[in-house]
Amino acid sequence: MITLENITKTFQTKKQTAVTALNGVSLTVEKGEIYGVIGYSGAGKSTLIRCVNLLEPPTSGQVKIDGVDLTGLSKEALRNVRQKIGMIFQGFNLLKTATVYQNIAIPLKLTGVKEADIDARVKKYLKIVSLEDKHNVYPNQLSGGQKQRVAIARALSHEPEILLSDEATSALDPDTTDQILALLHKINQELGITILLITHEMHVIQQICDRVAVMENGDIVEQGKVIDVYTNPKHLTTQRFVDSIFPSQIPASIIKDLEQQGPIIDLTFVGDAADRPSLSVISKKFAIETNILSGNIVQLKEQPFGKLRAHIKGAASETNQAIDYLKNQGVQVSEVKSIDSIY
Amino acid sequence: MTAFIERWGSTIVEATFATFQMVTISLVFSIIIGLPLGVLLVITRTGTGNKRWTYRVLNIVINTIRSIPFIILLFALLPFTRVLVGTSMGVRGVIVPLVIFTAPYLARLMESALLEVDRGVIEAYQAMGIKPIQIVWHVMIREAKPSIILGVTIALIGLIGATAMAGLVGAGGLGDVAYRFGHVRYQPEVMYVTIVILVILIQLIQSLGNTMSAKAKKD
Numbered sequence: 001m002i003t004l005e006n007i008t009k010t011f012q013t014k015k016q017t018a019v020t021a022l023n024g025v026s027l028t029v030e031k032g033e034i035y036g037v038i039g040y041s042g043a044g045k046s047t048l049i050r051c052v053n054l055l056e057p058p059t060s061g062q063v064k065i066d067g068v069d070l071t072g073l074s075k076e077a078l079r080n081v082r083q084k085i086g087m088i089f090q091g092f093n094l095l096k097t098a099t100v101y102q103n104i105a106i107p108l109k110l111t112g113v114k115e116a117d118i119d120a121r122v123k124k125y126l127k128i129v130s131l132e133d134k135h136n137v138y139p140n141q142l143s144g145g146q147k148q149r150v151a152i153a154r155a156l157s158h159e160p161e162i163l164l165s166d167e168a169t170s171a172l173d174p175d176t177t178d179q180i181l182a183l184l185h186k187i188n189q190e191l192g193i194t195i196l197l198i199t200h201e202m203h204v205i206q207q208i209c210d211r212v213a214v215m216e217n218g219d220i221v222e223q224g225k226v227i228d229v230y231t232n233p234k235h236l237t238t239q240r241f242v243d244s245i246f247p248s249q250i251p252a253s254i255i256k257d258l259e260q261q262g263p264i265i266d267l268t269f270v271g272d273a274a275d276r277p278s279l280s281v282i283s284k285k286f287a288i289e290t291n292i293l294s295g296n297i298v299q300l301k302e303q304p305f306g307k308l309r310a311h312i313k314g315a316a317s318e319t320n321q322a323i324d325y326l327k328n329q330g331v332q333v334s335e336v337k338s339i340d341s342i343y
Numbered sequence: 344m345t346a347f348i349e350r351w352g353s354t355i356v357e358a359t360f361a362t363f364q365m366v367t368i369s370l371v372f373s374i375i376i377g378l379p380l381g382v383l384l385v386i387t388r389t390g391t392g393n394k395r396w397t398y399r400v401l402n403i404v405i406n407t408i409r410s411i412p413f414i415i416l417l418f419a420l421l422p423f424t425r426v427l428v429g430t431s432m433g434v435r436g437v438i439v440p441l442v443i444f445t446a447p448y449l450a451r452l453m454e455s456a457l458l459e460v461d462r463g464v465i466e467a468y469q470a471m472g473i474k475p476i477q478i479v480w481h482v483m484i485r486e487a488k489p490s491i492i493l494g495v496t497i498a499l500i501g502l503i504g505a506t507a508m509a510g511l512v513g514a515g516g517l518g519d520v521a522y523r524f525g526h527v528r529y530q531p532e533v534m535y536v537t538i539v540i541l542v543i544l545i546q547l548i549q550s551l552g553n554t555m556s557a558k559a560k561k562d
């Protein structure tokens with residue numbers, strides 16, 4: 001549905017120095033999926049998503065929507081394509097001087113939707129975002145979450161096949177973020193709209209994304225299905241993002257002490273394995289004691305995923321058998337050394 | 344009091360009317376020229392190539408005109424005015440210099456008003472595939488309306504000040520009455536009355552401008 005091929009983008013700044021925001025990025029988003037791009041601030045995420053509808057024309061590379069290269073289109077043809085690509089933003093970008101109703105109706109009118117259809121469309125999409133009681137309210141009287149709903153309704157009212165989201169939840173509190181994410185998920189499921197979103201929060205990725213790409217310094221350093229990237233992050237940046245959802249503040253000195261008495265291991269559970277009480281089983285089955293140091297289970301879109309850090313105390317042979325047992329149960333096990341501990 | 348009204352009433356009413364006439368006509372033309380110029384300044388501001396040159400030229404022209412005091416502009420433009428409207432005297436003759444004086448000022452005020460408009464909203468409209476000209480009208484000018492109204496109010500008050508010099512080319516007006524009768528023929532009451540009228544007028548205009556601007560803000 002969306003194919004970016006070898007996109008580069010260089011900004012020429014005033015002082016004649018060039019900033020390369022994108023370094024030859026390729027990405028394919030399939031029809032009907034929710035694709036997330038995550039990265040730290042300045043990684044080039046906004047530049048990338050803005051290349052999709054050519055708000056930022058790439059310096060080189062191709063942007064294909066349904067096989068059509070947008071970079072070769074006339075201004076008019078590009079406008080027509082853009083009408084079928086919705087976009088929402090961190091800052092909502094609503095008209096302050098227009099009511100909620102007008103904020104949706106005006107763009108419809110300007111894109112040539114028939115006067116007779118406009119009213120029905122506005123009402124339909126305000127209902128979908130649960131704002132049917134706010135028609136005549138001005139944006140300044142709305143909360144952040146409500147403003148984003150208006151922006152979503154505005155995007156949907158053009159009946160797009162694609163929705164681009166540039167940090168749409170980054171200005172919202174956690175509860176509101178979840179509501180907006182749930183709404184985006186519903187839009188994807190019920191209206192079949194393909195969503196490409198960018199974010200700096202893992203929370204957003206795990207909540208609704210099917211696939212994820214990790215960006216750093218203008219490159220995609222890792223991409224794949226969310227579950228694969230979470231369970232087996234390869235790039236250091238990806239590992240840091242994954243670790244960020246498993247808060248753990250164990251001082252290195254304590255880890256060092258514990259190491260004297262037995263290994264510290266990280267257990268990664270996916271799906272069913274996350275539900276089973278594996279740790280208590282091994283401490284009964286083998287002559288060892290286990291002690292959980294930190295851990296968390298998160299619900300990914302498809303299945304639960306958990307990580308535990310535990311200390312095992314006991315004879316080496318018993319410990320090794322216990323670890324083998326866990327591995328046979330479908331749990332990934334890796335030993336943590338105080339030196340490579342990032343905690 | 345009655346004697347004063349009998350002696351000066353019609354002169355002052357006439358002068359007030361002349362001021363109104365000059366100000367209204369000049370303001371309308373100044374907006375017709377100044378608002379599009381302001382838009383042009385904003386959309387050429389960050390461009391390259393042609394856009395860049397348009398901005399530079401406009402910038403220099405506007406700054407040049409704005410550095411000339413009205414009284415000098417009035418005389419400097421005499422030949423141009425005569426060619427353009429057939430006369431350089433009377434209300435007709437003073438409109439041209441008033442507009443040339445006010446339009447660049449208004450253009451600057453419009454520029455700063457339009458620059459306040461959130462770039463993000465403009466982008467959102469570009470992303471929806473809406474034509475640039477429609478974005479100018481339905482986003483930029485619409486959203487800037489509160490500041491545009493305040494800008495027009497400021498320009499209007501400046502314009503009233505400039506019309507005081509219209510008497511120099513025989514266009515009459517309140518300033519002319521204050522000068523000719525109040526100063527030259529030494530009738531201080533006439534001067535004071537025109538001052539009071541001007542003060543009240545300016546107060547009213549500013550309050551009206553503030554109210555309309557606040558109303559346009561919608562928050």
Ligand SMILES: Nc1ncnc2c1ncn2[C@@H]1O[C@H](COP(=O)(O)OP(=O)(O)O)[C@@H](O)[C@H]1O
Binds near residue numbers: 011020041045
């Ligand atoms: N219009 C611009 N002009 C110059 N540099 C820019 C511009 N937009 C983005 N950049 C630079 O490109 C890099 C990537 O920015 P951006 O795509 O906004 O990152 P992100 O959204 O991941 O935080 C940054 O170094 C930023 O300073």
Ligand SMILES: [Mg+2]
Binds near residue numbers: 045047
């Ligand atoms: Mg960004």
